[in-house]
Amino acid sequence: MFFSKRDIQFNLYEVLHSEALTQYPYFQDHNRESFDMVLDAAQQIAEKMLYPLLTQMDRKEPQLVDGKIRVHPGMKPIVKQFGQDGWINAGFSYDEGGQQLPATILNAAGFIFQTANYSASVFPFLTTGAANLIRSFGSKALIETFTPKMYSGEWQGTMALTEPNAGSSLSDITTLAEPTEQEGVYKLKGQKIFISCGDHDACDNVVHLMLAKIKGAPLGAKGISLFVVPQQRLDKDGELTPNDVITAGVYHKMGYKGAPIAHLMVGSNDDCEGYLVGEPHKGLGYMFQMMNEARIGVGLNAVSIGTAAYQASLAYAKERPQGRKISEKDPTKPQTNIINHADVKRMLLFQKAVTEGAFALLMYCSKLADIAHxxxxxTKERAQLLLDLLTPIAKSYPSEMCCLSTSAAVQILGGAGYTTDFPVEQYYREARIHPIHEGTTAIHGLDLLGRKITIHQGKAAQIFFEEVRKTLAEALEISELKPLAEQLQKTLGKAQQVTAHLLGLAQKGEIEKYLSDATLYLELFGVITIGWQWLKQAIIAQQSLAQAHAADHDFYQGKVMTARYFYEYELVKADSLMKRLLSADQVTIDMQSEWF
Amino acid sequence: MFFSKRDIQFNLYEVLHSEALTQYPYFQDHNRESFDMVLDAAQQIAEKMLYPLLTQMDRKEPQLVDGKIRVHPGMKPIVKQFGQDGWINAGFSYDEGGQQLPATILNAAGFIFQTANYSASVFPFLTTGAANLIRSFGSKALIETFTPKMYSGEWQGTMALTEPNAGSSLSDITTLAEPTEQEGVYKLKGQKIFISCGDHDACDNVVHLMLAKIKGAPLGAKGISLFVVPQQRLDKDGELTPNDVITAGVYHKMGYKGAPIAHLMVGSNDDCEGYLVGEPHKGLGYMFQMMNEARIGVGLNAVSIGTAAYQASLAYAKERPQGRKISEKDPTKPQTNIINHADVKRMLLFQKAVTEGAFALLMYCSKLADIAHxxxxxTKERAQLLLDLLTPIAKSYPSEMCCLSTSAAVQILGGAGYTTDFPVEQYYREARIHPIHEGTTAIHGLDLLGRKITIHQGKAAQIFFEEVRKTLAEALEISELKPLAEQLQKTLGKAQQVTAHLLGLAQKGEIEKYLSDATLYLELFGVITIGWQWLKQAIIAQQSLAQAHAADHDFYQGKVMTARYFYEYELVKADSLMKRLLSADQVTIDMQSEWF
Incomplete structure (x- = not known):
C-alpha cells in the first residue's frame, strides 16, 4: 500500500477530533461514518484508477501534436470520474451542487489520491482552485457560465500567473487587458509559461484564471487584475469557439511528467476575450485569498509523494536480506533483512518522521481552514491568523524535506532504487518540483519572517506560541515525554530570542540583513513546528498505549519512537540554525557577484 | 564553461605545490609545463568530444538488442581517442607503456572529463581500474594477454562484484569457480548484476575482474578469489571466441544513462573460463588494495557533477533578471539579476563551498596517493595511513553533498531548472548514484568509525589531527582567519571527545550502539575535514590578496568569502551532529520493525 489508513484515522479522529466539526451548522449533515465513506471512496479510485497509471504516465509524457497537448489516454476516464463523483466541488455549498464537506476530510481524500499518482491528481485539484476563485469573486454570470462544467469535470481550470519575465516577481507581468465596448469583457494579449494543465485532450475546454494588467493600470502589484480566459469561448449560440489562446509548447521535465505544463500565447491574433473577475486592479489580492488553500495543497502533494516512497522503501526493507548484525561475524548464519540494521531503521524513521509529521501539520491546517470558514x-479570527502564519511552513517544510526523504527511500533500495524497476526513483524526481512551484522556498521564507511574524502586531506568532505551550504543558505531565517537552521548550525559548534579534535588525532599518537568512528562519520554524506536531501525536499515543490491543499497540509504539527520533535527530538541527541566525557575519550580503 | 581552470591551478600549484612531486625519480621527467599540457589536452577532449554528447547520451539510453548492449554511437570514437592518447595507462610505468604521470594530475584531468560528461568518462576510468588489478596481482601471462588491448581502448575493463543477493554484503557472493586441468584456469558459474560497462558495442571485448568462490573455499570474505573473465576469450589461434558470459539485461535508471549497466549470466552453458589473479582466496584483499583509487574516483565523479551544476546555475544567476532588492519597493525600477539576492548568493556559496571544498580534499588525497606510491x-607510511583514513570521507562527502548542491542549482533556475531545457535536472539525477555505488554511505561510515579510526592503535587519526593542527597554527596567526581557526579548533576538540565516547562504547562491548550512528559520525568527520580544507585554501588566498591583480584578486576574495560561508553555514552543523552522537538515547536500535 502507498499510504497508511491507520495514520489518517489517527490524525482525523484521535488527534484532531474532526467529527466535532459537525457541530457547526455548515457541516451538520456529516458524521464520522460519512467521513469514512468519503475516504473509502477515495481509496477505491486511488487503487483502481490512479496507481495503475503511475509508471505509465511517467514513461509516456504529454506531447504537443498539431497545436494540442495529448496526455495519457487513461486521464480522460479519471477526469470524468472525479467530476461525476462530485470531488471537484465537494467542499462547496449545497447551492453550488457541493456537499459541504470539511477541508480536513477533502484534503485527507486528496492525500490518498496523490499518494497513488501525483500527476493525475493535479487535474481536478487545479479545477477546484480555479472554480473557487470564480465563485468567490466572479459575477453571477461568470459563475453560471463557467463553474457547472468545471464541477462536472468537462472543463479544466488553471491558474495562469507566470510569464517569461515574471515568476517570483509577479508584479512584473506584462500581459495586457484592453477594455472593449462590452462591460467586463477585455481583449488580452501576452504570454504565460509553466501553466499546469494549461492545455490537454482529457477535457473539452480549459478555463484559465489569468492575471493581467488593464491598460493604464498602476505599476506593480497594485495594477494586476484577474480574468477568466477560456481556451474556447461561448459564441452567441452557446457553441464553443476558439478564443485565441494558442499552445506554443509543452514542457518536458524531470518528473511530474503525467501532468501537461503549457506555454501559452494569448491574443496573438487580437482575438482573445477575457472576463474581469471582481474589481479592476484587485487580482493579486483575490489570488492571495486562495493561496492558503493552494499552498496547503502543494504541501500535501509533497508529503504524499514522500509517503508513497516511505511505504515502498519500508516494504523493501522488510523483505530484502543483506548482511548480518554488526556483532554477528559468523558467515554461515543467514543474512538478516535490512530493516534490522540500525542505519536502515534510521532512514526509515527519518522518512516516517518527516512525512507523518508534515501530514499531521497539514491536517491541522486543514482543520484551521474549516474553523476559519x-x-x-x-475562534474564527484565531484560526485564520494561525493558518496564515503556518501556511509558509505547511508549504515549504514538506516540499524541502520530502526531497530528502525520497532520497532516503532510494538509498534504502540501493542500486535497485536507482533503476526504473522500482518506483522510488520516480518519487525522487517528482518530489523536486515542490520547493519551486506555488512560491519558491525563499519566497515563503520572506513571507514568514517579513510579513506573517509581524502582521497584526505579531498576534499570529503570539497565538502560535500559546498553542505550542499548551502542548508543552500537557507533555510535561507525562514522564515518558517530559524530556522531549523540555527540549522543545528550550528550543522555543531560544527561537523567540532569535526572532527578537531579527526584528531588532528590521527596526534599525537593516532590512537586507534582517531578511538575508529568511530561508533558514523558515527552516528553523519548520523544525520547531513539526517537533510540536510530533509531541501532540506522542501525547495521544502514549496515553493510548496502556489499553491498546496488539496492532494498535505497535502503531502507538511507532508514534512514540518516531517522536523520540525526531527530537534526537531533527530538532537538534535548530541549534545550528540558531547559531547562524544570531551571527553578525553577513557573508551572503558581502559576497560580490564577480568573486564567484 | 563547466569547470574552473583557475581553481584547478590554485589547488595544484598554490595549495599542493604538485610540481614538487617531480623531485621523486618516478616523476622526474615531468614539470609544471608538462602537467599543464596534460590538462589542456583533457580540456580539448572535454569540450570537443564529451560535452556535446552530454544531453544526447541521457536521452538515447543504451538498449539490449539481440543480446548485445548498444550504446550511443558517439562513444566509439571517444573510447578510441582515450586509448590512442594514452589516457588509460598514463599513470603506469614506462615499462607498461605508461607516462608515469602523478595521480594528482591524472585525477585533475579526469575531473575535467567528468565535468563535461560523467557517463562517457566512466568507460576509460573503469578500464584503468581493471587493468591496474591485473598488472598489480596477475601473472605475466595475464598481463601480456589482457592489458595491451585494455590500454589501447580496444577492450573494456570492468569490476564484477555485485550479485543479486550480495551487494553491500560481498562476502555472500555465490559465483562458483571450479578448477580445470589447466593451472590457473577455472570454470565459472553465477550471476553478476549492476556491472558498469559490463557489455557494449563501443569496444571489441570486455574484460571482467570478477569475484567468485573456488569450490570448497572457506565461507565468507576469506573464501573469495579474483578472476579475469573475458566476455570473449582467445582460442588457440588467438581469435576471439565467446566465453559464455551472456548479457541478460541492461538497467534503465534515473540518470547516468549514457553508461551501460549490465546484468550478466556467467557460465550458463558451463563454458565460461576464468583466469585466477594472484593466489586463491585473496581476491577481496586485492580488490580492497585498489579501493582507495576507485573511491577517490567516485568522489571525483560526484564533485564533477556538482561542479558542472554550480557553473550552470552561476551563469544563469548572472543573467536572469527577477525581482528587486528587498529594500527597493519602486516597481518602475528595472529588475535586478538574481545573483544580487542574498538567498541566491547563499545557494551559490553553498555549491561553491561544497564542490571546491571537496575538490581540494580529492586533490589532497591524490597527492597522498602519489607520495605513498x-x-x-x-613519509610513505604517513601518507598511506592518512589516505586510508580520508578515503571514506573523500568518497562520501562529495557523494552526499553533491546531491544537495545539484538540488541548489535546480532551485536557482526555478521552474526552468525542473525542465529538460537546462542541464541542471540531469546533473541532479546523475548525482544521486554516488551515495550508492562503490560502497554505500553507511558502509563508509562503518569503515571510518569501525576500522580506520582504530587501526594501528589509532595512528591514522593521530596523523589527521596533527595535520589539522598545523593548519590551525598557521591560520591563528592571520587576523582575518583567526575566528575561523578558533571555531575549527573548538569543533575539533569536541569531535575528539565524541570519538573517545564512541570508542568507549566499543570497549564496553556495546558494538551495536558504538556503530549505530556511524553515518552521522562520517558526516561529522566530513564537515570538519572540508572545514580544514577551506582553512588551508583561505590561508593561501588571504596571503595572496595583497599582491594580486584584478582577476586574481576577485578569485582570492571568493575563496576567503566561501571559507567564511562554510564556517557560518556548514561547520555549525557539527554542533547538532555531536549533540546526537553524545546522546544516550538509542532510538534506532530500540525501534522494532513491526512498529513502523
Missing part, C-alpha cells in the same frame, strides 16, 4: 468571532 | 619510510 464556519466559526465566528475570536 | 613513490616516497619511502615514514
Amino acid at each position: 464556519v466559526a465566528e468571532g475570536e | 613513490v616516497a619511502e619510510g615514514e
Whole structure:
C-alpha cells in the first residue's frame, strides 16, 4: 500500500477530533461514518484508477501534436470520474451542487489520491482552485457560465500567473487587458509559461484564471487584475469557439511528467476575450485569498509523494536480506533483512518522521481552514491568523524535506532504487518540483519572517506560541515525554530570542540583513513546528498505549519512537540554525557577484 | 564553461605545490609545463568530444538488442581517442607503456572529463581500474594477454562484484569457480548484476575482474578469489571466441544513462573460463588494495557533477533578471539579476563551498596517493595511513553533498531548472548514484568509525589531527582567519571527545550502539575535514590578496568569502551532529520493525 489508513484515522479522529466539526451548522449533515465513506471512496479510485497509471504516465509524457497537448489516454476516464463523483466541488455549498464537506476530510481524500499518482491528481485539484476563485469573486454570470462544467469535470481550470519575465516577481507581468465596448469583457494579449494543465485532450475546454494588467493600470502589484480566459469561448449560440489562446509548447521535465505544463500565447491574433473577475486592479489580492488553500495543497502533494516512497522503501526493507548484525561475524548464519540494521531503521524513521509529521501539520491546517470558514468571532479570527502564519511552513517544510526523504527511500533500495524497476526513483524526481512551484522556498521564507511574524502586531506568532505551550504543558505531565517537552521548550525559548534579534535588525532599518537568512528562519520554524506536531501525536499515543490491543499497540509504539527520533535527530538541527541566525557575519550580503 | 581552470591551478600549484612531486625519480621527467599540457589536452577532449554528447547520451539510453548492449554511437570514437592518447595507462610505468604521470594530475584531468560528461568518462576510468588489478596481482601471462588491448581502448575493463543477493554484503557472493586441468584456469558459474560497462558495442571485448568462490573455499570474505573473465576469450589461434558470459539485461535508471549497466549470466552453458589473479582466496584483499583509487574516483565523479551544476546555475544567476532588492519597493525600477539576492548568493556559496571544498580534499588525497606510491619510510607510511583514513570521507562527502548542491542549482533556475531545457535536472539525477555505488554511505561510515579510526592503535587519526593542527597554527596567526581557526579548533576538540565516547562504547562491548550512528559520525568527520580544507585554501588566498591583480584578486576574495560561508553555514552543523552522537538515547536500535 502507498499510504497508511491507520495514520489518517489517527490524525482525523484521535488527534484532531474532526467529527466535532459537525457541530457547526455548515457541516451538520456529516458524521464520522460519512467521513469514512468519503475516504473509502477515495481509496477505491486511488487503487483502481490512479496507481495503475503511475509508471505509465511517467514513461509516456504529454506531447504537443498539431497545436494540442495529448496526455495519457487513461486521464480522460479519471477526469470524468472525479467530476461525476462530485470531488471537484465537494467542499462547496449545497447551492453550488457541493456537499459541504470539511477541508480536513477533502484534503485527507486528496492525500490518498496523490499518494497513488501525483500527476493525475493535479487535474481536478487545479479545477477546484480555479472554480473557487470564480465563485468567490466572479459575477453571477461568470459563475453560471463557467463553474457547472468545471464541477462536472468537462472543463479544466488553471491558474495562469507566470510569464517569461515574471515568476517570483509577479508584479512584473506584462500581459495586457484592453477594455472593449462590452462591460467586463477585455481583449488580452501576452504570454504565460509553466501553466499546469494549461492545455490537454482529457477535457473539452480549459478555463484559465489569468492575471493581467488593464491598460493604464498602476505599476506593480497594485495594477494586476484577474480574468477568466477560456481556451474556447461561448459564441452567441452557446457553441464553443476558439478564443485565441494558442499552445506554443509543452514542457518536458524531470518528473511530474503525467501532468501537461503549457506555454501559452494569448491574443496573438487580437482575438482573445477575457472576463474581469471582481474589481479592476484587485487580482493579486483575490489570488492571495486562495493561496492558503493552494499552498496547503502543494504541501500535501509533497508529503504524499514522500509517503508513497516511505511505504515502498519500508516494504523493501522488510523483505530484502543483506548482511548480518554488526556483532554477528559468523558467515554461515543467514543474512538478516535490512530493516534490522540500525542505519536502515534510521532512514526509515527519518522518512516516517518527516512525512507523518508534515501530514499531521497539514491536517491541522486543514482543520484551521474549516474553523476559519464556519466559526465566528475570536475562534474564527484565531484560526485564520494561525493558518496564515503556518501556511509558509505547511508549504515549504514538506516540499524541502520530502526531497530528502525520497532520497532516503532510494538509498534504502540501493542500486535497485536507482533503476526504473522500482518506483522510488520516480518519487525522487517528482518530489523536486515542490520547493519551486506555488512560491519558491525563499519566497515563503520572506513571507514568514517579513510579513506573517509581524502582521497584526505579531498576534499570529503570539497565538502560535500559546498553542505550542499548551502542548508543552500537557507533555510535561507525562514522564515518558517530559524530556522531549523540555527540549522543545528550550528550543522555543531560544527561537523567540532569535526572532527578537531579527526584528531588532528590521527596526534599525537593516532590512537586507534582517531578511538575508529568511530561508533558514523558515527552516528553523519548520523544525520547531513539526517537533510540536510530533509531541501532540506522542501525547495521544502514549496515553493510548496502556489499553491498546496488539496492532494498535505497535502503531502507538511507532508514534512514540518516531517522536523520540525526531527530537534526537531533527530538532537538534535548530541549534545550528540558531547559531547562524544570531551571527553578525553577513557573508551572503558581502559576497560580490564577480568573486564567484 | 563547466569547470574552473583557475581553481584547478590554485589547488595544484598554490595549495599542493604538485610540481614538487617531480623531485621523486618516478616523476622526474615531468614539470609544471608538462602537467599543464596534460590538462589542456583533457580540456580539448572535454569540450570537443564529451560535452556535446552530454544531453544526447541521457536521452538515447543504451538498449539490449539481440543480446548485445548498444550504446550511443558517439562513444566509439571517444573510447578510441582515450586509448590512442594514452589516457588509460598514463599513470603506469614506462615499462607498461605508461607516462608515469602523478595521480594528482591524472585525477585533475579526469575531473575535467567528468565535468563535461560523467557517463562517457566512466568507460576509460573503469578500464584503468581493471587493468591496474591485473598488472598489480596477475601473472605475466595475464598481463601480456589482457592489458595491451585494455590500454589501447580496444577492450573494456570492468569490476564484477555485485550479485543479486550480495551487494553491500560481498562476502555472500555465490559465483562458483571450479578448477580445470589447466593451472590457473577455472570454470565459472553465477550471476553478476549492476556491472558498469559490463557489455557494449563501443569496444571489441570486455574484460571482467570478477569475484567468485573456488569450490570448497572457506565461507565468507576469506573464501573469495579474483578472476579475469573475458566476455570473449582467445582460442588457440588467438581469435576471439565467446566465453559464455551472456548479457541478460541492461538497467534503465534515473540518470547516468549514457553508461551501460549490465546484468550478466556467467557460465550458463558451463563454458565460461576464468583466469585466477594472484593466489586463491585473496581476491577481496586485492580488490580492497585498489579501493582507495576507485573511491577517490567516485568522489571525483560526484564533485564533477556538482561542479558542472554550480557553473550552470552561476551563469544563469548572472543573467536572469527577477525581482528587486528587498529594500527597493519602486516597481518602475528595472529588475535586478538574481545573483544580487542574498538567498541566491547563499545557494551559490553553498555549491561553491561544497564542490571546491571537496575538490581540494580529492586533490589532497591524490597527492597522498602519489607520495605513498613513490616516497619511502615514514613519509610513505604517513601518507598511506592518512589516505586510508580520508578515503571514506573523500568518497562520501562529495557523494552526499553533491546531491544537495545539484538540488541548489535546480532551485536557482526555478521552474526552468525542473525542465529538460537546462542541464541542471540531469546533473541532479546523475548525482544521486554516488551515495550508492562503490560502497554505500553507511558502509563508509562503518569503515571510518569501525576500522580506520582504530587501526594501528589509532595512528591514522593521530596523523589527521596533527595535520589539522598545523593548519590551525598557521591560520591563528592571520587576523582575518583567526575566528575561523578558533571555531575549527573548538569543533575539533569536541569531535575528539565524541570519538573517545564512541570508542568507549566499543570497549564496553556495546558494538551495536558504538556503530549505530556511524553515518552521522562520517558526516561529522566530513564537515570538519572540508572545514580544514577551506582553512588551508583561505590561508593561501588571504596571503595572496595583497599582491594580486584584478582577476586574481576577485578569485582570492571568493575563496576567503566561501571559507567564511562554510564556517557560518556548514561547520555549525557539527554542533547538532555531536549533540546526537553524545546522546544516550538509542532510538534506532530500540525501534522494532513491526512498529513502523
